[in-house]
Amino acid sequence: xxRIGDAEYQxxxxxxxxxxxxxxxxxxxxxxxxxxxxxxxxxMLSRLLAKGVLAHExxxxxxxxxxxxxREDYVAQESGRLLDRMFGGRLxxxxxxxxxxxxLSDADIAEIEALLKALKS
Amino acid sequence: xxRIGDAEYQxxxxxxxxxxxxxxxxxxxxxxxxxxxxxxxxxMLSRLLAKGVLAHExxxxxxxxxxxxxREDYVAQESGRLLDRMFGGRLxxxxxxxxxxxxLSDADIAEIEALLKALKS
DNA sequence: GGCGGCTGATTACAACTGTAGTCAGACACG
DNA sequence: CGTGTCTGACTACAGTTGTAATCAGCCGCC
Numbered sequence: 001x002x003r004i005g006d007a008e009y010q011x012x013x014x015x016x017x018x019x020x021x022x023x024x025x026x027x028x029x030x031x032x033x034x035x036x037x038x039x040x041x042x043x044m045l046s047r048l049l050a051k052g053v054l055a056h057e058x059x060x061x062x063x064x065x066x067x068x069x070x071r072e073d074y075v076a077q078e079s080g081r082l083l084d085r086m087f088g089g090r091l092x093x094x095x096x097x098x099x100x101x102x103x104l105s106d107a108d109i110a111e112i113e114a115l116l117k118a119l120k121s
Numbered sequence: 122x123x124r125i126g127d128a129e130y131q132x133x134x135x136x137x138x139x140x141x142x143x144x145x146x147x148x149x150x151x152x153x154x155x156x157x158x159x160x161x162x163x164x165m166l167s168r169l170l171a172k173g174v175l176a177h178e179x180x181x182x183x184x185x186x187x188x189x190x191x192r193e194d195y196v197a198q199e200s201g202r203l204l205d206r207m208f209g210g211r212l213x214x215x216x217x218x219x220x221x222x223x224x225l226s227d228a229d230i231a232e233i234e235a236l237l238k239a240l241k242s
Numbered sequence: 243g244g245c246g247g248c249t250g251a252t253t254a255c256a257a258c259t260g261t262a263g264t265c266a267g268a269c270a271c272g
Numbered sequence: 273c274g275t276g277t278c279t280g281a282c283t284a285c286a287g288t289t290g291t292a293a294t295c296a297g298c299c300g301c302c
């Protein structure tokens with residue numbers, strides 16, 4: 001599957017959240033802190049189309065854009081990449097790492113324990 | 122902290138594993154499947170120096186390279202990035218996600234449970 | 243029926259990345 | 273001593289990414 005840059009990813013997020021949308025609608029929904037012009041958003045949309053991660057249908061003279069890949073699949077691919085690259089593909093060291101780095105509160109721990117308990121059955 | 126590309130990262134891995142090393146030694150230790158020329162490795166080393174993630178000391182007319190940032194720190198940064206970008210910074214959804222994707226065996230689950238138990242005390 | 247605005251398509255351009263080649267100087271061997 | 277070798281520095285060049293401008297066509301409003 002194609003790689004997606006940071007900026008492109010934000011456009012995908014918008015469309016994973018709501019689709020189909022026109023270019024203008026996507027531009028409206030992109031987080032304002034990026035300060036993008038509509039032109040930039042349209043460039044992103046074209047590139048994502050070219051990469052095959054977006055699909056479009058024509059609505060009059062405009063396009064309606066929608067994701068062509070599931071967020072799930074993309075996220076799976078990217079987390080797999082990180083895991084393979086940094087932790088030899090093993091999740092435990094990642095959890096240990098984040099825990100040490102104080103990214104895990106007691107509530108988080110309880111939550112994950114509950115999740116694991118559910119998984120075991 | 123600076124971003125590091127995939128190829129650059131492999132060079133860092135070599136030096137995190139063993140340092141200091143000369144350029145030639147790094148080239149020897151880089152996984153052969155990349156098929157890099159020594160020139161390529163030297164370019165990587167220069168760029169990593171420029172980015173401040175490597176340090177060098179002179180040994181005669183050569184450099185000895187060593188990491189200027191801890192692997193721990195870099196890994197923390199990158200896993201944080203992924204987590205923020207894909208899971209709103211929360212680890213539980215990542216664990217849930219990977220579990221669903223069959224990246225978690227029963228043994229993994231047991232291991233993480235043990236880890237969490239240790240963390241709670 | 244012409245004009246302003248919107249659309250996608252095409253083009254621009256700098257930074258970064260992957261992958262190397264060239265160059266000038268030092269060193270080591272014959 | 274000369275000559276090839278190795279070093280870091282600099283240069284090259286295409287592909288990707290972020291950010292946008294230009295262009296040609298269509299649509300609705302005055």
